[in-house]
Amino acid sequence: MAGNKFLQSFKFAGQGIVAAAKRERNMKFHLAAAVVVIVAAALTGVSSSEWLALIGVIGGMLALEMINTAIERVVDLASPELHPLAKEAKDIAAGAVLVFAAASAIIGLLIFLPKWF
Numbered sequence: 555m556a557g558n559k560f561l562q563s564f565k566f567a568g569q570g571i572v573a574a575a576k577r578e579r580n581m582k583f584h585l586a587a588a589v590v591v592i593v594a595a596a597l598t599g600v601s602s603s604e605w606l607a608l609i610g611v612i613g614g615m616l617a618l619e620m621i622n623t624a625i626e627r628v629v630d631l632a633s634p635e636l637h638p639l640a641k642e643a644k645d646i647a648a649g650a651v652l653v654f655a656a657a658s659a660i661i662g663l664l665i666f667l668p669k670w671f
């Protein structure tokens with residue numbers, strides 16, 4: 555049934571989130587950072603638009619880290635041997651995470667620093 559298939563896809567997506575959270579050190583770090591940011595925002599008091607920015611950044615960071623993990627898995631499957639293209643694929647995916655993490659850090663600083671100092 556179509557409804558069943560729809561529910562199944564949620565189940566598989568949930569399994570993917572749990573697998574990434576359990577096995578990936580970076581994912582654990584991002585989850586911990588997300589909790590710290592949410593607690594800091596609640597304690598500091600931020601506006602609705604600042605909450606929107608923080609939620610966007612946190613969701614984007616976690617989603618991007620999971621895409622990076624998925625790319626690592628596929629590269630390992632397709633190219634268990636060392637290969638320059640495998641290296642490039644992993645390095646570019648890691649670079650994408652770094653770009654978003656840098657932008658996220660700047661957004662966080664722009665929101666929190668004026669309130670703290």
Ligand SMILES: Nc1ncnc2c1ncn2[C@@H]1O[C@H](COP(=O)(O)OP(=O)(O)OP(=O)(O)O)[C@@H](O)[C@H]1O
Nearest residue numbers: 578580626633634635636637638640641644645648
């Ligand atoms: N098959 C491969 N061929 C060539 N270089 C590779 C290959 N696999 C990994 N590398 C290189 O080693 C780096 C580290 O790869 P690895 O798979 O250990 O990912 P990682 O960044 O350590 O991620 P994680 O810690 O989440 O496993 C890659 O960024 C890439 O430069």
